[in-house]
Every structure is written in C-alpha cells, then in structure tokens.
Amino acid sequence: WAKAEGRGRWAVWDPERSAQDIARSALVAGLPAALDRGEFVLRYQPIVSLLEGSTVAVEALVRWQHPELGLVGPDRFIGLAEETGLIVRLGEWVLRQACRDADAWRREFPEAHLVVSVNLAARQAEDPAIVDTVADALARSGLPADLLQLELTESAVMGTAGEPLRSLHRLAGLGVRLAIDDFGTGYSNLAYLRRLPIHCLKLAGPFVEGIRGDGPEAAAGHRDERIVDALVRLAHALELWVTAEAVETEVQAERLRALRCDTGQGRWFGPPVPATEITARLRGEGA
Ligand code: C2E
Ligand code: MG
Ligand code: MG
Ligand code: MG
Secondary structure, X not given: OHHHHOOOOOOOOOOOOOHHHHHHHHHHHHHHHHHXXXXXXXXXXXXXXXXOOOEEEEEEEEEEEEOOOEEEOXXXXXXXXXXXXXXXXXXXXXXXXXXXXXXXXXXXXXXXXXXXXXXXXXXXXXXXXXHHHHHHHXXXXXXXXXXXXXXXXXXXXXXXXXXXXXXXXXXXXXOOEEEEEEEOOOOOXXXXXXXXXXXXXXXXXXXXXXXXXXXXOHXXXXXHHHXXXXXXHXXXXXXXXXXXXXXXXXXXXXXXXXXXXXXXXXXOOOOOEXXXXXXXXXXXXXX
C-alpha cells in the first residue's frame, strides 16, 4: 500500500489499518488532482410539480468519474472533501457548472422557468466569500438569481458556532432561493425558521419512505404520513414551498399530492441523469 501514500515514500505495514482506511486515504489524496483534471461531473435529478406533473427544478448532484473506479457517488467523497477543506473549491466548481447548464435551459425553454438547486456544504456556507462567489457565478453565467436555489442542511444553517449563519441574509439579498435539505433529520430547533429567509423545505426521505398506501404495511406508515401532513402545514403556514425527497412509488406520489405537498423528487419521477437528458425531458414536456 506504499503506492497509496505517494511516490518516493516508504510506509511500514500496519495491520491495524483496515483496507477501508487505505482506500479512503487513496481517495483523499486523489481529490485535488481530480478537480484539476476535470474528473468531476454533474447529474441532475428532476423536481416535479405534484399538481401539474411538470419539471419545475433540477438538483445538481456531483459524481467523480474516477479513471479506475468508474462513477463514484458523493457519499464516498463529499465527507472527505469537507474534512480537508477541498469542498470549497469543489463546491464552487459545482455551482458555476450548474449555473451555466441552467442558463442554457433558460435560453432554450424560457417558459419552463426551471430552477437549479445546488447543495451547499456547511464549510462553504460559513465562508464569508460565499456571497461574492454566488454573485459572480450568476453574473458570469447570465442566470437570473431567482432561478438558483441553494440547499443547506439544518446543521449547516446553524453553523459550527450554533448560530444561524449571517451570510444567509446576504445570499437571500442576491435574490436566490434557500432550501433546507433533509428537513426533519437534524436538530429540531425550529427557531431559525422564524428569522431566516428560507423559501423551501425538503422533507427527508425517511418520512416519505414510511408512506405505503392502504396495504398491510400501511399501519406503520401512518405516523410518517401524519408527520408529513404536519410538516406540509407548517411550511405552508410560513409560506414556504415543500419538496418531498426520495419519492419511489406512485402511491407515495399520490398520497403526497393529497397532503398538498408541492413538489416531489425521487426515482418515481426520474433518477439523476446527465444534463442532455434533462434537455430531452424539457423538450418532451413541450416547455
Ligand atoms: P441530498 O442532497 O439529500 O440528495 C438526494 C440524494 O437522494 C441523492 O443521492 C439522490 O441520488 C438520492 N435519491 C434520488 N432519488 C432517490 C429515491 O427515489 N430514493 C432514495 N432513497 N434516494 C434517492 P446522491 O446523489 O448519492 O447524493 C448524496 C448526498 O451527497 C446528497 O444528498 C448531498 O448531501 C451530497 N451531495 C451531492 N452533490 C453535492 C454537491 O455538489 N455538494 C455538496 N456539498 N454535497 C453534495
Ligand atoms: Mg448515491
Ligand atoms: Mg440536496
Ligand atoms: Mg436531501
């Protein structure tokens, strides 16, 4: 495993180190060069209006086109990129690429008013430079601010100091939309909802997963369904949009629509796909 440590270095075999640790450090070591070589790619997952059935937004999801491992999912490298700080550069690349792609869709399908939703890691959101970075990405791509949504988790919103990030007001001031990702799975301090300029709540997958219709499994899901019902009401009372994540079945899509959830995302509506497939989808919708 000396190779994983880089050329010209000799490492002593340590039986304590698991194969996973080795694979992990090899991935970490490769991240910066991968960014320079342009090995990261974006997939886009449709976010669909439950009432109209039209695609109203897409979420940008990063993958690593690794020369040996193939397409590597974010769960294997986003955490590492956060720990090493590389997330700031990687996240900026994602943001700029997503804005360029979204502006191309805006030009071809102006009626669609398609929003692009970009994930913002805690470390990115805490960086005071984020506001200028977002403003610059918008200016260079030509994308109007209201077609960009930034997704932050509850813990990212609270920051490491445990106080709602000040930059969120400045970001909202640019005219971009802010969404809370995986809502309901973080610390349930709802106080920030009173003060922060949030536009959308994305209901975490596990609540949606519990919705199972009227079959024998349904009883266990009734609690999840009631939670979704309550969260949709909470969101609407605060004039926020609601997106349900991880919608996998028609039953879930139907129930969510009945509960007045606004939009859905998940395999039922379509998996994350390359930008060209989103273009084809919008063409098909006659936007
Ligand atoms: P997320 O932001 O909550 O993204 C939703 C995840 O759900 C995506 O996983 C998506 O592929 C997955 N998903 C889609 N449809 C379904 C479904 O029907 N059922 C279920 N169970 N899951 C579904 P993915 O692409 O592996 O991304 C995982 C996480 O990595 C994302 O969670 C996000 O937190 C992070 N991530 C991805 N791209 C970026 C990025 O550019 N920057 C940052 N900071 N984080 C990113
Ligand atoms: Mg994945
Ligand atoms: Mg997300
Ligand atoms: Mg999510």
